[in-house]
Amino acid sequence: MTGTAVKEHLPSEALTDLVAAQLATPAHPVVSAFAGRVAQRYGAAAEAVLFYGSALRTGDLSGTLLDFYVLVDGYRHAYGSTGLAIANRLIPPNVFYAEETIEGVTYRAKYAVLSTAHFCQLASPACFNVSVWARFAQPSMLVWVREGRPDLIRTVANAVAQAPATLLRAARPMLPASSTIRDLWVAAFALTYGSELRAEKKGKGLELFDLAPDYYLAITAPALRAAGIPATVAGDQVQLPTATGTQRLIGSVAWSLRSLQGKLLSALRLIKATATFTGGIDYLAWKITRHSGVTVEIKPWHRRHPIIGGLFLFRDLKRKGAIR
Template sequence: MLSLTQLVAEELAVPVQSGVCDFAAHIAAQYGDAARAVLFYGSCLRSEQLLGEMLDFYLIVSDYDAAYGKSWLATWNRRLPPNVFPFQHDGLIAKVAVLSESDFHDLNRPAASAVSVWARFAQPSRLVWCADDRAQHAAVIAISGAAPTLLNAALAFVERPVDVLDLWQSGFQMTYGAELRAERKDRPSSVIAFDPERYRRFGIAALGHTHIANEMRGDKVLLLPDVDGRIAQEKNRWPSLRRRGKLLTIARLAKAAFTYAGGIDYLAWKINRHAGTQIIIRPWQRKWPLVAALFLVPKLWAKGAVR
């Protein structure tokens, strides 16, 4: 059986469409020697549909000061990671989140102050550009922390022996509930259903790296005696993680009003696509995107379009 890091390394190396790699190289080129790796993830990875879709990339940089010519961008990326920017290349469009290597490593681990990074990288991703072997190795090690972090959270709320896939389901429901999300309530199950055997393999490998002690008995996951009080620790931190996650969503929207050209249009597109709404952005909202976002999000929350 392959180790978790081996599984991550193999998955990151699975080939993707050439257009994705060309796009990734274009993104990296804008950041010169600061660029370390570009990761491709999300719905376009699963569907392999690129045209007319918004691709999702993470750009990993050596550090923020080296990545930006403007110190205020480095400051905001450090204080409220990640910064997110729109990109276009060869007829394709994408949003690109920027993190330093150290932040990417730390935000994939249980001590992370928010769920957004490890919740995403517990899912499949591809390393579509890297600067060198050291950058590749650093990406593998960072991402290897994501699945154990998610499953550890889910283990804290287990009340009986459960199947590995049910544990993934619980973990994704928890992380989706810790952010403002426009996706349907069945999104966690649909993510797993796309490749259940992948989640089973990764789950079995990741369970050996969780803080909460467990073991596999047949096809079920069983909790072992919690001598260190890890279950209570994990349970106690979730209320603050949920509150912080939703507040961070709003804070990042506010930041994007200054860093992301067309961010209000992207927000509307994303919500319309996933929640079935018909939001139309008016000219004044494009002129004042921060004000528009602060008015828009509470209304959508009240209507259940975001959760």
């Protein structure tokens, strides 16, 4: 394959087109039906629903929760509640639980709510925190769009296309000058996993790449181009200019700050989710046990006082090393 030289900041139309094609991948009928029902909960405020996460990667729809992002036109319109609207703006996103019975089978999901404008901002280089752009650097699907709003398809594609470019731009000083595409993304995802409270074991980035290698092989060159990173991509090899000592120092400080900020925000989101997420404290225990192998004991008083219980549970899990 001829090498693709990436020498200047170029328009990301090529990247947006690739991401748009991924977003347009037909979803399983269960996923589409579930997404439509979740969108109905927000009536005229709902604009689009994205499907992402482990169920998309593995195709397992019943053994885990489906993961959705619901995009709305505004928080007050979506909730009719000042409290939820303020919480969604200050500590985004709000996360909720949903169950739907489809063709006699009960499926479960968690879904996050963001306004479309807020999602665009959180996926862009304007956002220091990794939460949105780390997730949407991975493959996702646009599984529901408000009828009569075809413009939303391109709006969402442009927003999602920012995510892989933002990730590579942020990771750039910490990446090796010469690597395979696989190692490039594994290293980049390792940085993001270290910037949130995560129960997953080390090596998650490798799993992410190996479940969708064609996607990452396709988007690497245009994502680097969109990020303004000079690079040469030839086959599965990537060559970047060697980062200077100053660049690496600045990058190291930035990722240390992201880790502090990200873990604080993760803790705040978990505490908030105990109030917005039906059975949230039980879900938290299930997920942590599933990913870390650490058994989590939920006591009756945790359920009676979920926010205080969540704080004590968080402390205990940190001590046990279940979350990092």
